[in-house]
Amino acid sequence: MAPSVSLEVGSDGVAIITLFNPPVNALAIPVLAGIKEKHDEATRRDDVKAIVFTGHGGKFSGGFDISYLRQLQKTEDTSQLGRISVELMTHTIEGTLPQELHLVSVSTFSLTRFYDRQKCGQDLEYFFRCLSRGTQLRVTSVLDSSTRDLCHVEGRKPSVAAIDGLALGGGLELAMACNARISTPKAQLGLPELQLGIIPGFGGTQRLPRLVGLSKAIEMMLLSKPISAQEGNDLGLVDVLVPPSELLAAARKMALDIAEHRRPWMYSLRRTDKIEGLAEAREIIKFARAQAKKTAPNLRHPQQCLDSIEEGVVAGGYAGTLKEEKEFRAAVFSDASKGLINVFFAQRNTTKVRGVTDLGLKPRPLKRAAVIGGGLMGSGIATALILSNIPVLLKEVNEKFLEGGLGRIRSNLQSRVKKGQMTEEKMAKTLALVKGVLDYNDFKNVDVVIEAVIENIGLKQQIFADLEKACSPTCVLSTNTSTIDLNLVGEKTKSQDRLIGAHFFSPAHIMPLLEIVRTDKTSPQVIVDLINLGKVIKKTPVVVGNCTGFAVNRVFFPYNMAAPLLVDLGVDLYRIDGVVKGFGMPMGPFALADLVGFGVAVAVGQQNLNAYPDRSYKSMLIPNLMKDGRLGQATKKGIYVYDERRRAKPDPSVLKIVEKTRQEAGRLPGGKPITISDQEIVEMLFFPVVNECARVLEEGICSQASDLDIATVMGMGFPPYRGGVVHWADSVGIKYIVSKLQKWTELYGDFFKPCSFLVERAASGASLSDPVAPKGQSRL
């Protein structure tokens, strides 16, 4: 059904305005228009004394319609945003008028004279429209330091927001424009706009600080972190908490109480009692600015949010609203917002898998699990499961290893307790969900097994042959291998239809991605089951096809090879790390090599070299560093040296090894280091990644480009505000990327050679994210 807004007037004189736009009652343009229309109607009608806003289906509103924002970003047309904040939220719903309306002479029931008509512009016209409709205006005194110039126009009707489920973004902003808020205790309230690269744009930067205080409001906005209605009630954001069954009745009564002056008629925008004095407020904002600069140096919108808040503190709420409106419009069209909104939808798209999730299959609940192997990965996976209340059997080969695995799980939980994310009591309960075992006796009762032993094909084949005997015939059999072909893993079983990859990223209980690897034999039911398990344990599941490296490790191998290639061409390795960090990656490729350890880096590099020899670069840098007794961060000595607190410092003695490696490689053009800009460093590292993404899409390893965006953001730390590698590539331009790759192929060899799929896309002017036409047999 189309989005709509309804109005129902009860015999008590309360108009209930209900937002309808499932599933979250997003404020789409027709909904906003409906709010205006119904509010005007309620204001006009003589039988209405007060108004209650509510949302259909147990949810108030998830905020402004993000898909509409995305549409706008494509047209780049700002005019369509309208003056929703000022005209709808502030003038119409809250009834706060501009500060510029300086009232010179006031008498009850008449409005005698305004001055500065020119300045008031449209807003003054609003007054005259009211007058011409016969609305009786009475101007009452509205005097405190920040609101002395505001007018309260009588003939208006108070509004109350009745909040259930959630009030986020524009949803909470609508609620804050009402004269009071009543909520169910479990509702989530927040202004998470910054996670979309925008700022609150319906007055939130002004009203939230006035309701909860500056520090808390800034924290909620900068962290995009919702709070519970219970906390909102403690802070003053919510006036009253009631159970869901009493919500509407209580809201009606509250609205009437305000209309009949039994409760104060509050205006959020005019309040000043929660805002700190100017000097203190400025200090709070200054501190927040510094924090935001530190945590998000490449992002402008956190500063725009603080600019709007500051304007409101200095010049009053109404002026702040105008500033916010301007900054909101600018932020909507920023590259960061385009990237983050792409990530928002891509994340939700991963569970829509053609030919799998559209078959009407219901996921079977995987209630009991077993994990084989208690090493770093296995213990992390077991931790993720028990944190979601799924009992786990942890199997190891002997008591010593089992103790080690259980100890790691315990310390994973302990670190949550230390951070205040879990109580000791909850930790004990959670830990009781793991049972350590040395055999398969109890495996008949488990619904899913996740194998997480070392990468040894023979060992894995034996384990799956044993599992086939030990488990029930419906048990999902999964492997956490990050490299081995799943068809090989399952070679010795007959149950290949229920064999699937469950590739977690380390540390498994923290990293948000779950790469689900299917073979051509894996049944859709098992895929659906595992997608659901991923959601239950709060991971984002991405379904990919079977190949060396699957999606994430495969598209990033050229990055890990391009970095030492650049070093062999004469570029300083510490500079490369610095440039990559500046681009927004959590760390550079050399710091990453130190972190994963040189042993792993060499083994993975070799696998990629074997699988993709036509486009691999074999560097001797890491092997030469290993000969010098360096193994990475674990031994405090790799490309960097590390102190007791694991702080890294460049090591000048590494440069000798770099020099030796360069001499051996003999790639310096004319014996001299290449001259290269920072931008070119980024391009030479990431354009080969784009090239591999093109192959992965063409082969059908990922069936939709948005999955690769999520895989690269969540699996490799590609900056989310760049939207994922494919989104970023499209924004840079495929033609440009191909021309650069072709140039480097001529200069430095086939490592950079663009694949035919990418060349075709460039030639046709298509984007890399455009769907791939079915051609031949997909690897999925």
Ligand SMILES: C[C@H](O)CC(=O)SCCNC(=O)CCNC(=O)[C@H](O)C(C)(C)COP(=O)(O)OP(=O)(O)OC[C@H]1O[C@@H](n2cnc3c(N)ncnc32)[C@H](O)[C@@H]1OP(=O)(O)O
């Ligand atoms: C001017 C204003 O200041 C600007 C704004 O208000 S911008 C919007 C601010 N609001 C937000 O950022 C909230 C975004 N939404 C969410 O965080 C989560 O969707 C939620 C907490 C509301 C619900 O989570 P959950 O129950 O897990 O469901 P989830 O799968 O995320 O969403 C359900 C569907 O609603 C859609 N949706 C959620 N919020 C939406 C929104 N604000 N606009 C459009 N669609 C939205 C999702 O895309 C998804 O669609 P799909 O089923 O087609 O994939």
